[in-house]
Amino acid sequence: MYQNLVNPILLLVIFSLQCVITLASDPDPVQDYCIPNPKFGSIRTISHLFILPCKNSTEATTDDFIFSGMKLSGNFTDTGLATISVNPTIFPGLNTLGMSFARADLKVGGINPPHFHPRATEIAYVVEGSVYSGFVDSTNRVFARIIEQGEVMVYPRGLVHFQMNVGKKPVTIFGSFNSQSPGLQKIPAAVFGSGINEELLEKAFGLSPKQIGKMRRRFNPENAKN
DSSP, X not given: OHHHHHHHHHHHHHHHHHHHHHHTSOOOOSSSOOOBXXXXXXXXXXXXXXXXXXXXXXXXXXXXXXXXXXXXXXXXXXXXXXXXXXXXXXXXXXXXXXXXXXXXXXXXXXXXXXXXXXXXXXXXXXXXXXEEEXXXXXXXXXXXXXXXXXXXXXXXXXXXXXXXXXXXXXEEEEEEESSSOOOOEEHHHHHHSSOOOHXXXXXXXXXXXXXXHHHHHHHOXXXXXX
């Protein structure tokens, strides 16, 4: 009797896990490619992904699958970081392929502050320079060391990671994500620039109202568009 109950329950658990995994990932493509049709806006799915409707495949061109906007660095922030994020909005050939990428440049001493991508694992390839790179797992264990030109580091999905130029010349990094919409949450901005109750922040970090105010002014979204 109990044996007959186990199998259905086990199958239900497996099915549930598969549903969670499916909903948490980019949907599988149902055709070779899907070049976005500029006549239509994006469609938001139940898993919070934005899908761009396709144009007729006969209208696709070679240029749809080539992106030339990463030859030079982007604009640098006050932390010494410049990023160029590439997704289907600016590179049509990526649409529905479940990936995106970015170029990051760091001035000498520059940093990429602690942040995470809620919907993607990232692989970072050092094109040039030396960078202190790492991430923190859910037990607060840090995995970090200096990586050099030609080396690669992976940042597991949803885990906080960071980078700092520790060399004597600029750093260039190429990052690749296994989602066309990886998302980005910067820890300082999320804590001090999001409008969390001031009293809570004082108790959580042991900071005075004056110190909280200073941090809020620094990481206000209108002042810190990193």
